[in-house]
Amino acid sequence: MAAQGRRVVLAEVTISRAGNPVGGLGDLGAPLGPRAQTGKMLPSGRLLSSLVPGLLLAAQVAAAFEPISVGLAIGAASILTGYLSKGLYCRFSECCHEKRPLNSSALKLDLEEKLFGQHLATEVILKALTGFKNNKNPKKPLTLSLHGWAGTGKNFVSQIVAENLHPKGLKSHFVHLFVPTLHFPHEQQIKLYQDQLQEWIRGNVSACASSVFIFDEMDKLHPGVIDAIKPFLDYYEQVDGVSYRKAIFIFLSNAGGDLITKEALDFWRAGKKREDIQLKDLEPVLSVGVFNNKHSGLWRSGLIDRNLIDYFIPFLPLEYRHVKMCVRAEMRARGTDVDEDVVTRVAEEMTFFPKDEKIYSDKGCKTVQARLDFH
Ligand SMILES: Nc1ncnc2c1ncn2[C@@H]1O[C@H](COP(=O)(O)OP(=O)(O)O)[C@@H](O)[C@H]1O
Numbered sequence: 001m002a003a004q005g006r007r008v009v010l011a012e013v014t015i016s017r018a019g020n021p022v023g024g025l026g027d028l029g030a031p032l033g034p035r036a037q038t039g040k041m042l043p044s045g046r047l048l049s050s051l052v053p054g055l056l057l058a059a060q061v062a063a064a065f066e067p068i069s070v071g072l073a074i075g076a077a078s079i080l081t082g083y084l085s086k087g088l089y090c091r092f093s094e095c096c097h098e099k100r101p102l103n104s105s106a107l108k109l110d111l112e113e114k115l116f117g118q119h120l121a122t123e124v125i126l127k128a129l130t131g132f133k134n135n136k137n138p139k140k141p142l143t144l145s146l147h148g149w150a151g152t153g154k155n156f157v158s159q160i161v162a163e164n165l166h167p168k169g170l171k172s173h174f175v176h177l178f179v180p181t182l183h184f185p186h187e188q189q190i191k192l193y194q195d196q197l198q199e200w201i202r203g204n205v206s207a208c209a210s211s212v213f214i215f216d217e218m219d220k221l222h223p224g225v226i227d228a229i230k231p232f233l234d235y236y237e238q239v240d241g242v243s244y245r246k247a248i249f250i251f252l253s254n255a256g257g258d259l260i261t262k263e264a265l266d267f268w269r270a271g272k273k274r275e276d277i278q279l280k281d282l283e284p285v286l287s288v289g290v291f292n293n294k295h296s297g298l299w300r301s302g303l304i305d306r307n308l309i310d311y312f313i314p315f316l317p318l319e320y321r322h323v324k325m326c327v328r329a330e331m332r333a334r335g336t337d338v339d340e341d342v343v344t345r346v347a348e349e350m351t352f353f354p355k356d357e358k359i360y361s362d363k364g365c366k367t368v369q370a371r372l373d374f375h
């Protein structure tokens with residue numbers, strides 16, 4: 001069971017341990033606030049505490065006759081209560097389950113059914129997560145860097161991944177979402193953010209080794225902030241007594257979107273199929289491009305330099321047919337019948353580029369939900 005212990009609030013430094021809040025200036029609340037952990041007593045501990053005296057009393061009675069049985073009875077009592085309390089506790093509250101295996105077929109199905117037009121992301125994410133979770137002794141945490149135009153499904157996929165790792169998904173205590181414009185807004189406070197980030201990650205990985213950290217909008221993160229977590233991503237067995245090897249870090253970024261679009265467009269213009277684009281066509285371009293891009297959040301980053309990012313995952317720009325798929329999915333999610341006229345109308349309201357060919361949606365599927373409200 002996860003040791004519930006630390007509470008860290010980013011932004012104006014409010015860091016406390018063992019549920020003992022240190023007065024802070026500004027608790028930004030969501031999305032970090034709700035995930036902060038407090039050191040509450042386990043409710044099941046109270047429920048079962050009434051059982052313990054009974055078992056111990058029985059042990060004392062037995063002690064009058066035979067000392068060895070006392071030890072056995074006490075041992076059995078503590079194992080039983082420990083086991084029961086954990087089982088009960090996990091029924092009512094979220095537990096970390098560090099060793100829970102990944103259901104690869106469920107993840108595969110989710111990706112294939114819900115994520116449109118992203119054959120590379122589907123393939124790589126499935127492979128990366130399955131390999132990582134099947135490995136009992138990973139040598140470093142898993143780090144994925146997702147790149148692509150806005151609205152192509154990076155946040156959407158992170159949500160799917162999170163749900164497959166911790167059933168409560170983004171609402172889980174063990175899944176943490178960082179948004180730079182919200183959590184690290186001021187350029188003058190990089191040092192402070194670095195300290196807070198280290199503290200937050202250390203505290204949460206101590207509580208749950210299989211914690212998931214998602215960094216959204218990496219392109220808006222001030223250069224250097226992310227390098228604070230470099231020691232955690234490296235091949236160390238432990239850093240200050242904490243092992244980070246079972247954790248997962250996911251970086252999301254629009255940076256590299258232009259490179260990906262160019263490649264997709266070259267394929268399209270050459271009359272080749274989108275699905276024939278391979279990872280090797282894009283991954284090297286992407287890592288170099290992101291490293292040299294001042295506004296990528298990974299500019300000259302030690303994370304790339306030291307090869308600490310396991311996979312650069314390209315999200316391709318979405319076409320008209322994918323936008324239509326998004327509209328249909330949204331209609332189904334709302335419990336309405338799919339009306340093809342509406343699907344076409346919503347898709348046609350979107351803008352497409354390049355100017356002449358008009359192949360890719362400017363905003364991917366991003367505004368589909370809002371537009372559907374008007375139909
Ligand atoms: N490839 C996709 N397949 C299915 N739905 C998508 C896809 N891309 C975007 N969407 C839909 O559009 C919404 C916005 O996309 P999002 O994942 O936030 O984009 P971004 O790449 O900017 O993070 C998602 O919540 C999802 O409903």
Ligand SMILES: [Mg+2]
Pocket residue numbers: 151154155216217252
């Ligand atoms: Mg996004």
